[in-house]
Amino acid sequence: MQRRPLIAGNWKMNGLAAHLEEVDAIAALAAEKPTVDVALFLPATLIARAVPRAGVVAIGGQDVHGETHGAFTGNVSAAMLHDVGATAVLVGHSERRTYHGETSPDVAIKAAQGHAHGLSVVLCVGEDAAVRNEGKAEQWVSDQLLASLPADADPEWLTIAYEPIWAIGTGVIPTIDEIAAMHGALRSALRGVIGDKADTMRILYGGSVTGDNAPDILGLDDVDGALVGGASLTAAKFAPIIAAA
Numbered sequence: 743m744q745r746r747p748l749i750a751g752n753w754k755m756n757g758l759a760a761h762l763e764e765v766d767a768i769a770a771l772a773a774e775k776p777t778v779d780v781a782l783f784l785p786a787t788l789i790a791r792a793v794p795r796a797g798v799v800a801i802g803g804q805d806v807h808g809e810t811h812g813a814f815t816g817n818v819s820a821a822m823l824h825d826v827g828a829t830a831v832l833v834g835h836s837e838r839r840t841y842h843g844e845t846s847p848d849v850a851i852k853a854a855q856g857h858a859h860g861l862s863v864v865l866c867v868g869e870d871a872a873v874r875n876e877g878k879a880e881q882w883v884s885d886q887l888l889a890s891l892p893a894d895a896d897p898e899w900l901t902i903a904y905e906p907i908w909a910i911g912t913g914v915i916p917t918i919d920e921i922a923a924m925h926g927a928l929r930s931a932l933r934g935v936i937g938d939k940a941d942t943m944r945i946l947y948g949g950s951v952t953g954d955n956a957p958d959i960l961g962l963d964d965v966d967g968a969l970v971g972g973a974s975l976t977a978a979k980f981a982p983i984i985a986a987a
């Protein structure tokens with residue numbers, strides 16, 4: 743099954759106006775690789791300024807509130823993201839789940855909000871080291887995915903990202919076999935809910951992806967791209983990952 747690869751960068755809480763030059767450079771890289779989708783999940787403060795410079799790169803927010811509007815100080819709604827030109831949003835990142843107490847049902851609501859406002863959604867799942875060490879990772883993450891999945895999940899607008907928490911920012915990644923097994927397990931869990939649409943749903947890998955390990959990871963059948971943190975902050979480090987897709 744041919745799925746169009748997506749290489750997405752997540753800048754997390756990094757980036758000031760000066761870093762918009764990296765968006766320009768990443769836009770140039772993306773224009774040279776028309777077989778691959780490229781996206782950048784930027785701090786909310788950069789989105790409006792990045793959009794006119796992004797070319798074919800989709801610009802997204804890193805989180806969205808589950809309600810449409812209201813008394814939620816500090817939060818951003820899906821309509822606000824859309825209003826400033828974002829076309830995508832990340833939901834359920836482990837840093838949101840861990841530091842902001844977001845539950846899987848919260849994540850499902852956020853995903854539905856993003857879709858309702860015309861955004862494509864990348865929904866993150868992943869286990870911590872304790873779950874991995876107990877040998878339960880595939881079942882645990884499959885359960886987390888199904889609990890986080892919005893009711894009308896469809897590959898037209900939804901992408902899954904598997905990000906083992908212990909691999910984020912650590913330089914440690916699962917073995918290639920472990921990644922293959924997890925992505926296979928997640929696709930079969932999806933098939934149980936959305937049937938044949940599971941075959942066209944993209945499942946990204948994230949966690950310490952670099953230019954060095956990207957060819958092996960992206961070469962796996964069930965890996966349809968990458969969600970990249972640190973190595974997406976500069977075009978120089980992001981370039982070999984886009985090239986490997």
Ligand code: 13P
Pocket residue numbers: 752835905909910911912913948949950951969970971972973
């Ligand atoms: P790193 O690529 O820095 O490990 O971060 C991964 C991540 O959390 C992307 O969302």
